[in-house]
Amino acid sequence: MKLSGSVAVVTGGAKRLGRAVVLALTERGARVLVHYGKSADAAAETVAEARRRGGEAASFQADLTDEAAVHQVIPAARNRFALVDILINSASIFERGSFTDTTSAGWDRHFLINLKVPWLLSQDFAAQVEAGRTGKIINLGDWRGLRPGTDHFAYTMTKVGLHGLTQAMALALAPNIQVNYLALGAMLEPEGGGVDMRRIIARVPAGRLGGEEAVVSAMLFLLTEDFVTGETLVVDGGRSLV
Numbered sequence: 001m002k003l004s005g006s007v008a009v010v011t012g013g014a015k016r017l018g019r020a021v022v023l024a025l026t027e028r029g030a031r032v033l034v035h036y037g038k039s040a041d042a043a044a045e046t047v048a049e050a051r052r053r054g055g056e057a058a059s060f061q062a063d064l065t066d067e068a069a070v071h072q073v074i075p076a077a078r079n080r081f082a083l084v085d086i087l088i089n090s091a092s093i094f095e096r097g098s099f100t101d102t103t104s105a106g107w108d109r110h111f112l113i114n115l116k117v118p119w120l121l122s123q124d125f126a127a128q129v130e131a132g133r134t135g136k137i138i139n140l141g142d143w144r145g146l147r148p149g150t151d152h153f154a155y156t157m158t159k160v161g162l163h164g165l166t167q168a169m170a171l172a173l174a175p176n177i178q179v180n181y182l183a184l185g186a187m188l189e190p191e192g193g194g195v196d197m198r199r200i201i202a203r204v205p206a207g208r209l210g211g212e213e214a215v216v217s218a219m220l221f222l223l224t225e226d227f228v229t230g231e232t233l234v235v236d237g238g239r240s241l242v
């Protein structure tokens with residue numbers, strides 16, 4: 001796929017990795033709908049930065065726990081720009097909890113935002129990709145989705161599910177839509193701090209956090225190579241090997 005002239009939706013695009021993806025896409029000529037939930041100021045700043053760099057972007061608010069609002073996201077991009085070519089499912093929640101103390105409500109919240117919403121958005125996205133056009137879905141996952149641990153229990157289970165969803169959708173949406181999964185390691189410090197990053201980095205063979213650039217370059221490969229689908233690109237500095 002050629003990124004120039006394409007239309008993309010990035011969920012959770014106001015900040016952090018989503019923001020980096022938005023700017024990488026707009027710099028390459030894509031027009032991007034920056035979806036956000038609560039981060040209105042950050043979304044406005046991301047749109048302004050994309051425009052300052054010569055790109056085209058617009059922001060759109062939707063609470064992803066509201067199914068009616070979820071179904072407004074793809075139409076919003078279509079109305080603002082044109083048919084949508086790229087869906088980046090980045091929005092996610094990441095709450096602590098073990099097997100024992102994860103609550104039913106916490107489980108449901110994670111599964112709604114991290115797994116059901118990517119599927120609902122993918123349905124809406126696929127329905128408007130016309131025959132003969134190419135579409136791309138990239139799901140931002142986690143290496144823990146391939147090798148589950150016991151911390152962040154509900155989160156991890158959603159990323160296991162998202163990995164399976166990626167493969168099933170790659171089959172369901174072939175041949176014109178490619179669906180791939182980024183299995184990320186520790187890329188950024190969690191928002192709000194409170195985590196001993198030295199302890200986390202000590203377990204990463206690369207000896208550092210991945211940063212935004214690693215996500216962007218892996219994503220650009222998956223967006224521009226049309227023969228790769230249902231694939232998992234592990235971007236974790238070797239963390240899943242130890």
Ligand SMILES: NC(=O)c1ccc[n+]([C@@H]2O[C@H](COP(=O)([O-])OP(=O)(O)OC[C@H]3O[C@@H](n4cnc5c(N)ncnc54)[C@H](OP(=O)(O)O)[C@@H]3O)[C@@H](O)[C@H]2O)c1
Pocket residue numbers: 011012013014015016017018035036037038039040062063064065089090091092093094113140141142143184185186187188189191
């Ligand atoms: N950062 C890492 O090191 C890392 C590591 C492994 C995997 N990942 C994956 O990579 C992706 C991006 O990571 P990140 O750290 O940049 O993301 P993040 O900061 O955890 O979250 C991204 C955005 O999700 C949105 N969101 C959450 N609940 C929402 C809701 N109910 N309605 C609307 N939006 C909602 C939030 O938007 P608002 O702020 O606008 O509400 C938030 O800014 C995630 O899928 C994450 O699981 C990241």
